[in-house]
Each structure stands twice: as C-alpha cells, then as structure tokens.
Amino acid sequence: MRYRVSRFVVTTDPQSGVIQHTKTGDRLSVSEETLKLLSLFSEPKTFEEVLSCVSSDEKGRLEIAGFLKQLVDEKILIPEKEIEEWTNWGVLTDKVLVESPLRTFFSCPRRSLTALEDEDIIFLGVPFDLGTTGYPGARFGPDKMRGLSSDAFEYHADILTGKCKGWFSAGKDKTILEGVKMADVGNVLLQVGENFERFYNRVDQVVRQVIARGGFPVIVGGDHSCSYPILRAVKEQYGSVSVIHIDAHTDLGETIPDISNNHGNVFTKVREENLAHHLHQFGVRGCIGKKLIASDYSLHSLEDLKRDGIGKAVTSLNQSQPYYLSLDIDVLDPVFAPGTGTPITNGMNPEMLFDLLSSVARRVKLIGCDIVEVNPMLDRNNQTSELALSTIFHILSEVFR
Numbered sequence: 001m002r003y004r005v006s007r008f009v010v011t012t013d014p015q016s017g018v019i020q021h022t023k024t025g026d027r028l029s030v031s032e033e034t035l036k037l038l039s040l041f042s043e044p045k046t047f048e049e050v051l052s053c054v055s056s057d058e059k060g061r062l063e064i065a066g067f068l069k070q071l072v073d074e075k076i077l078i079p080e081k082e083i084e085e086w087t088n089w090g091v092l093t094d095k096v097l098v099e100s101p102l103r104t105f106f107s108c109p110r111r112s113l114t115a116l117e118d119e120d121i122i123f124l125g126v127p128f129d130l131g132t133t134g135y136p137g138a139r140f141g142p143d144k145m146r147g148l149s150s151d152a153f154e155y156h157a158d159i160l161t162g163k164c165k166g167w168f169s170a171g172k173d174k175t176i177l178e179g180v181k182m183a184d185v186g187n188v189l190l191q192v193g194e195n196f197e198r199f200y201n202r203v204d205q206v207v208r209q210v211i212a213r214g215g216f217p218v219i220v221g222g223d224h225s226c227s228y229p230i231l232r233a234v235k236e237q238y239g240s241v242s243v244i245h246i247d248a249h250t251d252l253g254e255t256i257p258d259i260s261n262n263h264g265n266v267f268t269k270v271r272e273e274n275l276a277h278h279l280h281q282f283g284v285r286g287c288i289g290k291k292l293i294a295s296d297y298s299l300h301s302l303e304d305l306k307r308d309g310i311g312k313a314v315t316s317l318n319q320s321q322p323y324y325l326s327l328d329i330d331v332l333d334p335v336f337a338p339g340t341g342t343p344i345t346n347g348m349n350p351e352m353l354f355d356l357l358s359s360v361a362r363r364v365k366l367i368g369c370d371i372v373e374v375n376p377m378l379d380r381n382n383q384t385s386e387l388a389l390s391t392i393f394h395i396l397s398e399v400f401r
C-alpha cells in the first residue's frame with residue numbers, strides 16, 4: 001500500500017521542527033530526520049520504497065518501519081486511497097463538528113470536545129459572518145484573537161492539577177484566574193455553501209457538549225446571528241435563563257418567514273422561540289425603529305446609563321435567575337472599537353463597559369458569554385481585537401474572582 005502525508009499536516013515552525021495536524025490539533029516536535037522522512041511521502045510511496053533509500057541495514061529499517069506505523073496511527077501519514085474524512089472538496093461527514101486552529105486563547109491547552117473533563121472555562125470560536133447585513137469579515141475574529149492573546153499570555157499550569165497559575169494584574173494588585181482550568185475546543189466547522197440551519201444545528205450541538213459539564217463557555221464570534229443557536233443549547237442545559245445583551249443595537253429587527261435570522265434580528269428570533277426568560281438590553285443608542293414594550297423585556301439605553309448610573313440599571317436584574325451574557329463589541333465607541341461591521345458613533349468608553357460588566361457579574365450568576373462582531377478586516381492596528389480580549393479577560397476575572 002502506498003502512503004502520503006495528510007494534507008492537514010502543516011509545519012508550524014520549521015526551525016524547531018514543530019508540525020501540527022490542523023484537524024486533530026495534535027502538535028509534534030519532530031527531528032530533522034523525521035522531517036526529511038516525511039518529505040519523501042509528499043508523493044504517495046510504499047514503506048519499502050522509502051526504507052530502501054533511507055537505511056542500508058536491516059535493524060535500522062525495522063526501527064524506521066515501526067516509526068512509520070506510528071505516524072499512520074497518528075494520521076500524519078495516510079493510505080493514498082483513504083478519503084480524509086473531514087472535508088473532501090465539499091463532502092462533509094456529520095460527525096465532524098469543530099476544527100482546531102493553530103493557536104489557542106491565552107495559550108491555554110486545546111481539548112477535543114470528547115476529551116473535556118472538569119474545565120472551568122472553555123473557549124469556542126464561531127467563525128461565521130454570513131448573517132452580517134453590513135461588512136463581512138467577523139469570521140476572522142476568533143483566530144485573530146487567539147493569535148494576539150497567545151502572543152501576549154503564557155499559560156502556566158500546575159503539573160498535578162492542570163490548573164492555571166494565573167496572571168498578576170497591576171491594576172488589581174493580585175493574581176487573576178489562579179486555580180482555574182481552561183481549555184480551547186477550537187472553531188465550529190463551517191461548510192461553505194451549507195444552509196444556515198444546518199450550521200446553527202452544529203453550533204447548538206457543539207455548545208451543548210461544551211456546557212454539559214457545567215464549565216463557563218466563552219464563545220467568540222463571528223457575527224451576532226449565532227447567539228440564536230447558542231441560546232438554544234443554553235436553554236436545553238439550564239432550562240430558564242435570562243439574557244443580558246450589551247450592544248449598540250437592539251437586534252430586534254423583523255424576522256422573515258422561510259429566511260434564517262441575521263445579526264440584526266437575532267433577538268426577535270430568540271424571543272419568538274422563548275429562549276430568554278427575560279431579555280435585558282444595555283447600551284443601545286441611536287434610532288431603533290419602534291419601541292418594544294413587553295413584560296419580559298427591559299431596555300437600558302446608553303443615555304439611561306449615563307443619566308441614572310449603571311448601579312440603578314443593574315439592580316433591575318433578578319438575583320435568583322441564572323444569566324447568559326451576549327456582548328456586541330460595537331457597544332463601544334468606534335474610536336475605541338473601529339473593527340466592527342455596523343458601528344454607531346457616540347458610544348461607550350471601555351471604562352464604562354468594564355464597570356457595567358463588573359456590576360453585572362457581582363450582581364447575578366453568569367453561566368456563560370459570547371463576544372461577537374469583532375471584524376479584523378476593518379480594524380486598525382488590531383485595537384478592536386485587543387480590546388475584545390481585555391474585555392474577555394475582565395469578564396473572567398470578575399466571574400472567577
């Protein structure tokens with residue numbers, strides 16, 4: 001049988017010889033000899049063909065043959081005829097739910113969905129921006145943020161417990177996120193051309209697995225339309241959950257029969273399907289069409305927050321309810337967060353957002369969050385992605401304080 005190198009194997013760092021399988025997420029540090037050996041399999045070859053040109057003695061050949069079998073087990077080498085099950089130019093098997101990117105949030109360990117244990121914080125990317133009405137590009141948000149955060153943060157874990165040793169915050173004068181366990185499960189796989197519902201079902205399925213053990217999910221978009229399948233999964237796990245929605249927009253546009261929701265009407269969809277026990281919106285500004293009046297809905301516009309203070313708005317949250325937080329980065333003023341598809345001027349500054357998040361996290365029990373609408377294609381010097389990362393870090397430092 002002839003074998004070739006899997007097309008999902010990439011060399012991440014040729015100098016130190018690190019290769020990665022982009023689908024399984026396995027990273028291997030390999031020797032120069034192994035790299036040479038692998039290069040021989042760039043075209044399909046039998047083991048015998050390769051062994052005859054790398055070693056002359058029998059013992060050496062046996063050793064190398066054993067090693068090659070190991071590479072087959074690890075799916076680094078695959079039989080020439082084998083269809084790599086993840087994607088074969090458009091054919092996708094239903095069992096593959098996520099892709100594993102090269103880097104992780106805050107350099108934390110990567111985990112496959114099935115290997116999740118007792119992690120406290122689980123990162124998931126949803127690189128989907130087909131629900132965007134304005135400029136697309138938010139699909140690049142999760143991986144951009146992974147790259148920036150793993151450049152800036154080294155994750156040190158206790159060898160015995162696997163728990164994070166945390167990071168010292170100058171502002172708070174203490175170590176943040178010490179003793180929590182984090183994992184990154186990668187990105188929900190998107191098959192280009194599939195319909196929204198099929199993709200949403202996959203998001204729903206992945207989020208269910210992520211939250212099944214009670215960990216705190218941090219779901220990074222992507223556009224806001226994906227909060228709909230996320231909240232389906234959240235409701236399934238937790239039953240009745242209220243939603244804190246922080247955004248420049250209400251996202252309460254009309255839904256159209258037979259057309260999937262988009263990022264401008266996602267909370268209409270959420271309300272239609274009763275996915276939120278109560279919807280609390282914070283930071284909305286500008287013109288919003290018509291005002292919604294309903295007993296399960298509260299609006300705290302940015303003007304309200306400035307006039308009456310954050311404290312007053314937050315006391316309206318019911319402390320006996322679990323809450324899910326959905327945060328659109330465009331709640332911030334475009335001066336601070338230009339990299340987003342539908343900016344509105346005269347927005348919040350980061351200090352006010354952080355105050356709001358602290359007040360919320362100290363008032364109620366948050367069971368998870370999403371951060372959406374970061375669009376690296378429209379960004380300036382990565383500042384929106386950086387701010388979104390600081391926001392995630394701030395939320396986590398409050399939830400796990």
Ligand SMILES: [Mn+2]
Binds near residue numbers: 247342373
């Ligand atoms: Mn928005």
